[in-house]
Amino acid sequence: MAETRGTLKGALIGGVIGAVAALLLAPKSGRELRGDIRDRYTDMQDRTKRMLTDVGNRTQEMAKQVGQQASGILDKTRSAVSTAKEEVQSWKDDNKSESKDEQKFN
Secondary structure, three states: OHHHHHHHHHHHHHHHHHHHHHHHHOOOOHHHHHHHHHHHHHHHHHHHHHHHHHHHHHHHHHHHHHHHHHHHHHHHHHHHHHHHHHHHHHHHHHHHHHHHHHHHHO
């Protein structure tokens, strides 16, 4: 997750730097340059919004999967605890009856 975030930041920063450098080094008039900058800015906004939406959707899907897995683990844990309780109770009951049998013979 952290690697993806770092990669996205790097790509975004690199894209912005490259776009600005290309615009500033191009032989155009001020009006054309400002128009190009505006167009590139709008394009970058749209791309960023799409990436954020995609990342948000992926995050929601991952959270859903983690929740489902946690629920499954919780169910298995409850089942194991219940089985252990039953076995302990059975062991106690067996020991009580053995104890009573021994007391009868003494």
